[in-house]
Amino acid sequence: MKIKKLVYSTLIILVALQGYSQKAKVVAADKKYDRYAYVDAIATYERVAEKGYKDEKMFQKLGNAYYFNAELEKAAKWYGELFAMNQEQEQEYYYRYSQCLKSVGEYAKADDMLEQFNKKSGNDKRAKLFAKHKNYLEEIKANSGRFNIEDAGINSEFSDYGTAFSGNKLVFASARDTGNVSKRVFQWTNQSFTNLYASEVNSRGNLEAPKPFGNRMNSKFHESTPVFTKDGKTVYFTRNNFLDGKKGKDDKKITLLKLYKATLENDSWGNVTELPFNSDQYSVAHPMLSPDDKTLYFASDMPGTFGQSDLFKVAINDIGSFGKPENLGATINTEGRETFPYVSDENELYFASDGHPGLGGLDVFVSKVEQDGSFKEVQNVGAPLNGPQDDFAFLIDSKTRNGFFTSNRTGGKGYDDIYKFTETRKLVCKQELAGIITDSETGIVLPNVKASLFNEKFELLKGNVSDEKGHYNFDVECGKTYYVRAEAVDYETKESKVSIITTNGTTILPIALEKAECKVAVGGDLAKCFGIKTIYFDLDKSLIKKEAAFELEKILDVMKQYPAMKLDIRSHTDSRQSAKYNEALSDRRAKSTIDWLVKSGIDASRLTGKGCGESQLVNSCADGVKCTEEQHQANRRSEFIVTSIE
Missing domain, CATH: 2.120.10.30 (TolB, C-terminal domain)
Known part of the structure; x- marks a missing residue:
């Protein structure tokens, strides 16, 4: 004016002044399913971590597992390892870690984490509002x-x-x-x-x-x-x-x-x-x-x-x-x-x-x-x-x-x-947040899943349970940011962030949950249970790298849990060398993997293995076919096939 x-x-x-995972239950093999083994992935991660192996995603999962289960002291331990490994994390980890630090009396450090949490979106509220409303026009x-x-x-x-x-x-x-x-x-x-x-x-x-x-x-x-x-x-x-x-x-x-x-x-x-x-x-x-x-x-x-x-x-x-x-x-x-x-x-x-x-x-x-x-x-x-x-x-x-x-x-x-x-009309914006909760591997809808709604400060607002068709819904406010946490028995807890639009309607947020316990039958692949895509070797070499040792520790832990389990270890390559060369290289890598497990205490009689070279490509990237690096990577994989459980 x-x-x-x-x-x-x-x-x-x-005017001028003016989640991630709740701790998976340790389940004994059910007598009715004597051909299957159930693997507690979180317990395996913890045992691997206790051996000194460091992995960012692993520490996130361990911290989240205890945080969502209200075991804040244990969560503080693993979040501490996470931040010691890498200070740059998603903003929610600063908040969660601060809450855990308060639980163990480390208020000064907790305040520092909260300060960094706030800085993630700017100290000035006007900057925060702008960041929150980038589409304000x-x-x-x-x-x-x-x-x-x-x-x-x-x-x-x-x-x-x-x-x-x-x-x-x-x-x-x-x-x-x-x-x-x-x-x-x-x-x-x-x-x-x-x-x-x-x-x-x-x-x-x-x-x-x-x-x-x-x-x-x-x-x-x-x-x-x-x-x-x-x-x-x-x-x-x-x-x-x-x-x-x-x-x-x-x-x-x-x-x-x-x-x-x-x-x-x-x-x-x-x-x-x-x-x-x-x-x-x-x-x-x-x-x-x-x-x-x-x-x-x-x-x-x-x-x-x-x-x-x-x-x-x-x-x-x-x-x-x-x-x-x-x-x-x-x-x-x-x-x-x-x-x-x-x-x-x-x-x-x-x-x-x-x-x-x-x-x-x-x-x-x-x-x-x-x-x-x-x-x-x-x-x-x-x-x-x-x-x-x-x-x-x-x-x-x-x-x-x-x-x-x-x-x-x-x-x-x-x-x-x-x-x-x-x-001429009132300013009323009504929004519903809804979605379907499914099994990430099979796509099957999951009923009776606990869904919880949190605000930006991770304060619980409300909760409900998915219906028989896997559907959940919440009434929410336009323009706000929320977190939805989905929890189900035998599944890893998942927390998803969503920003609500500022016009009337429904914001859709589907949630796919991963199994917390891997069901492995004879013929199944342990690599899929832990998301192991490949065992890492230097180019043209078969010596086990540090990254490979981290993955193999998971396999080692499972084999110690199930002394009768036998595995056939298979190494695959892409097609970017001669077939003969790839077969020999993959065979050496499979044998190096077996040697590592034997040296770690697994009886050699429980292990077989071979290199498959480029003979079992999962896509069309054969010799002479132009493919992306991502497509070639899909063919470079390791498999740990269960040949016997008892």
């Missing part, structure tokens, strides 16, 4: 087109702004020249100081010519932004620091803003008193009452403010005294300017801000006030109410959906102008 240049003395100063577009707007018909060539209902009158602030010979002019604009005016609303819903309102309330300095109690007998309003002919100043000799209260006596406003939480050292302005008149909202730069100006609330006690002002918190306030609050009869908080993603200058935003006093996701009310300039001081009648707001947009009559509007 143009009047925001007035810096301290004007009433607009406030699309979000605003989805909220736009809901208002029919026109000039209110009461504007002057000066500044007119900030409206309130009082009976059948619209009360507002104006710097218009009333012709008073003793008028005081504000030197920054060469306009009169603002006073309160009122316009009668006629039978056609139009506003009559404005007249001065509450002469005993208007002073020789600025007054603005009144709000009236439901009974019409009390008004709260903003004024420069001036009472009973005395002007107050801060330590820099500047007159700031304060909130005042007046009462109606014999049809005249009087008994003007200032509110007890005012100060000469900071500004308090733009009051607004809750629907029950028990809470007063306002804008201020008082101590405890996040940014240039924040929104606060204070309880109004039955005897007329006030509680302690409370900051509305990070959902509403940013490091920018939040100001001009308005609370509708439907407990919707409307306010102006340049800290939330908008179209330029101050935009009008809205958030639902919950019963516990918390706030739902902040939303931009959209164009054409919001535009490139300053838009603020929103006021709406919840029944008629008619209202007023102020803007300094192009085409106005004065510095700031009051516009009236009709809201």
